[in-house]
Amino acid sequence: MTAGPGPDDAARLVTEAPKDTGYGRSPYERDRARVLHSAAFRRLAAKTQVHTAGTDDFLRTRLTHSLEVAQIAREMGARLGCDPDVVDTAGLAHDLGHPPFGHNGEDALDALAADCGGFEGNAQTLRVLTRLEAKVLAPDGGSAGLNLTRASLDAVAKYPWERRPGRRKFGVYADDRPVFAWLREGAPPGDRRCLEAQVMDWADDVAYSVHDVEDGIHGGYVTLRPLLVDADERRALCADVAAEYSGEAPEDLGEVLAELLADPVLAPLAAYDGSHRALAALKTTTSVLTGRFVSTVVAATQERHGPGPHRRYAADLVVPRRIRAQCALLKGIALRYVMRRPGIGPRYAQQREILADLVAALLDRAPDVLDPVFAPLWRAAPDDAARLRVVVDQVASLTDPAALAWHGRLVAGR
Known part of the structure; x- marks a missing residue:
């Protein structure tokens, strides 16, 4: 079964005049x-x-x-x-x-x-x-x-x-x-996602799991040694993954983790020393894992739905159970050893305090201190909830350095 794009797929909410730029773009x-x-x-x-x-x-x-x-x-x-x-x-x-x-x-x-x-x-x-x-x-x-x-x-x-x-x-x-x-017009009833959204979501999981571990290895936060020698540490990681990223039981994840740790492709992660040779080996590991996670899913999807082409709602992405579990375990490594590393708590608390201070200051001083894009939206807002949403939109738009700068100007500098 195939489904190609139709005129409704290419529709825009606001109709635009045709553009003739000479590029012939879709x-x-x-x-x-x-x-x-x-x-x-x-x-x-x-x-x-x-x-x-x-x-x-x-x-x-x-x-x-x-x-x-x-x-x-x-x-x-x-x-x-x-x-x-x-x-x-x-x-x-x-x-x-x-x-x-x-x-x-x-x-x-x-x-x-x-x-x-x-x-x-x-x-x-x-x-x-x-x-x-x-x-x-x-x-x-x-x-x-x-x-x-x-x-x-x-x-x-x-x-x-x-x-x-x-x-x-x-x-x-x-x-x-x-x-x-x-x-969502034209989508099947319910919460089903189009194939393109499923592909993007899996690509996000793959990039997140593989590349964040790569960053953690390079930054010195992640090493596989504790997982290789300590059964309690392996169980703790699997418990974290079961709670955050996977519907699998910790003991089932433990079996997949044992296979993953025994895979020769992960060997460079345990011996990383920052040298050119180690960097090249690390990059090979990330490439192999990414290729595995992508090619296995493509093959499984084509096996179930045929060679295609598939798009929109003609097929669903098929992610084999072990591949999904391996990806979740890699995400768990980044969670446990990077995002939850010792000493990180005070930094997270400070970040939350900065955002709380910013929201409070903007609610108190809006619309004068809002960006010109957001000030008119504040003035047009019909109630307090709508005004709060405008303030949250403003804060969410900021980069990390801008949030610190705004906090220094509106809160710390007062």
Whole structure:
């Protein structure tokens, strides 16, 4: 079964006049260019991935991570028959809504935004793409954001549902329901994601798991030695992974971890010394793991659904259980030895305090201290919850250095 893109997939919420630039670009190539040239995309260069942005010239930021996700997604999607520019656009755009200070900042803003529906990076990404980023105006004079095609917006929707009890992740705030309903037109009933969104999500997991461990090895935070010699440490890691990243039982994860640690491809990680030879071996490890995670999933999907081409809702991505567990374990290594390393707690607390201070200061002094993009939205807001959302939008847009600078100017300097 195949399904090619139709005119509804290429539709934009706000109809635009035809453009004759001589390039003959497809609507999806235009989508990719709009994301690539957006201010929100540029700001990712100074937003934390796992390590604090700007603390090391080797470590990844949200920008480099997004470029890597886009590259993995484009190649995987093309092998399955997806439009490569749709999955590329989704990879580039998937983290546009993430705030300063990585997942710690996301958790902090979620608590601070409780009175207006909370905060979630993926829901914020939809908001950036469809209203906050400046590109196209709606007929009423308001912003239509980048005005991407339906297919591209649907491909960015990792979590196509509103906030629900028992689910930490969601993809749309209540006041963004109209555009969300529009982009989901033609989707099957329920929460099913299009194939391009599934490809982007798996590419995100692959890049996150492999590259964050690579960064941790290089930075001296991660070594495999404790896992190789200490059964209690292996059990503790599996418990972390079961709680955060996997539905598998810790003992089942333990079997997969034993296989993973015995794999010769991981041997360079235990002997890393920062030399040129060690760097080359580390890069070989990341390449092999990435290739394995991608090629196995492509093969499994084609085995179930046929050779394709597949796109939109013609197929679902098939991720074999052991491959998913291996990926989750690598994510757990970054979680346990980097994000939860000893002594990191005070830094996280300081970051949360900075964001809380900023939200309070902006609520007290808005609209005068807001950026010119956000001040009119504050003035037009009908109630306190809507004004809080504008303030949260402002804070979420800041890079890590900008959040520190704003805090120094509005809070510490008072």
